[in-house]
Amino acid sequence: MQRIPVRFGAELRRRRIEAGLSLGGLASLICFSKGHLSKIERGVKAPSHDLAQLCDSALHAGGQLSSLISAPERSTPAPPMTEAEVGTPWTLRMQAGGESDFVAFDPASSGGGAMPSTIVSWSLAPPLLESGETNSALPYFRNVFDEFRRLGQLFGPSVVAQLCIAATSALRGMAHQAQPAHRDVVLRLASRFAEYTGWMAQEAGSDAASLWWTEQAVQLAADGGDDELAAYALIRRAELALYSGDSVATVQLARRAAQQARSVRIRGLAAQREAQGHALVGDRDACRRALDRGAELTAGAVTPDGTDPVLGSIHLPDLTAFVAGWCMHDLGSPAEAVTLLGDGLDAIPPESRRARARYGARLALALANVGEIEQACAIAELVASHVALIDSATIRADLLRLSRALNRWPKNPTVRRTLPHLAIGLHTHRTGPGTPA
Template sequence: MFDQYRQLGQTGNPGSLLPTLIAQTHLLRELSAHAGSSTREDLLKLGSRYAEYVGWLAQEAGDERAALWWTQRAVDLAAAGGDHDLAAYGLVRRALVTLYRGDAEHTVELARRAQTSKVPLRIRGLAAQREAQGHALAGDYDACMRSLDVARALFAHHATASDAPVIGSMNLSDSVAMITGWCLHDLGRPKEAAEALDAQLAQVSSRALRTQVRYGARRALAYAVAGEVDHACDLTGRLLDGAMTVSSATIAADLRSLARALARHPLNRSVRALTPELNAALQIVNP
């Protein structure tokens, strides 16, 4: 059921899923109180994953306070179930909140705290990626590339036969390559960013709508900043229906940046045709 809910989260409004997911989290916690020790731990661990997912969807819905509260709730449930590794991933999630606030310093700090040697390789890899995004936001190319190299090495050595839910995105075939494209835009290399995102988006499943729109918006922004305005408008036009369907505050952040970038070309025919649709979509995506 949890895997199915994660798939639904790729194609729907986060607000429509939150009540059900919150109810599932509470149910698992209550069931754990009446279970034997082994089953109790499993229920609490699964409950922690539900809570972490609720936190992510709350951020997608634009509620940072709820996102942070549920992330901490996930850490507490995991610890009660004997899983202390999720605390590190909680730091990675908190760093995503600070990243969207434009706070590079705290993004790097939180991501570094999640990279202790006792943390599983996958979580350390995700933390290194987040650190890279923080460095990119600060304009530090060398530090960003070093963190991406660390992430790549950690993922290369990570292997698991566990049937536990995957931590982090399930929809990126090469997350380091995708995040590299993301970072290159913030580092002032929009053309390189657009090309990297082109290559990775071609490998994202059509069923992963939220992932396609999130990175697709960043790709369109990169092309707009690189001066390929007509192409940026074409890409954006294809994204708008999906953006309105998934209704994401984080995607809206890039769409607003894209609207500002396109507004610098008021005489461009493609910009003039797209602007009313883009503005209308923004009102629906994150009013």
């Protein structure tokens, strides 16, 4: 029970009278009722700290009145988090309608197979958007997507995939609240986040998760009126087949993508993937025909208007030359590959680590196979340092081939210095996203 400070009331009355103020006059000055002040002066009602400060000011009491009552209660600052609390596991369940449930668990209670006890739970409702709010938010999400793509050039899937998943969920929830005029745009942008998540899953070495997320992207795009992503998804599947060494599936999926695609760009990318499939089995004529077709299509592709993010690689300045160099090496013509790849590595910005590592691995492999060991090793060390940061399973596959190629010169001092760097790059594999249950 709060103690009523009688002394405050008496002191307030004394100072008020000395100032020549009536009860009503002071009440007008501090915007409190006359009856309220009367109860305080008589000790019937306890003064608040705000009232004491107002009276101090009105009566020029210099804080003397405020000092007669207890200081306002202040919340005790929270102690710093312990190391165990910082390491607390949590989950974030994202539902299709935009709802999310965040739960943090007590790690000390998870022993013996029992369910860990909850420390914090937090339910996040989907946003309630007024007309026009969705459209005004979209440019920010579009910029976020571009930033995530840049981030994917610098760091591995363990960083980027989590961000992309959260953004996909947020946009999917916004689509349920968006006006019909804006809903399609929201869904198409969500599909791009989902597709990039699938690419990160592939880079992490999880083909199953890559396929799952790519299919999610196809469905989101289709719901938003974009069927073109379905064709591009076939190119992505063809790439998975390429890395697994399945040339037949690579060619078949690429051809299906070309038949299904409407845009010249997607048909050009499909032709390039088909060429890589032919090169895998040494079919030089079919590979060259596909490369020529891809070069013609990509050269005639209309520059995207920027409404939707561009599908496919955007960080390689000359994708056509890169694919052609890739194919020539797989066809057993590393000298042609070196000529095609040439100085292209220097044209890739330093901050595009993933693109530089992908390009450099192929260039170094071609150089090694034409006996340019010093150059091959110099680029190999660059690639290895990048792979240690970006954690790419696809580039690591090329790095393994490069390591085997360099091992043909075990007594070369440059090779002996370089191989430990490659071993570190090959050893830094991290577990990527798994297939959702």
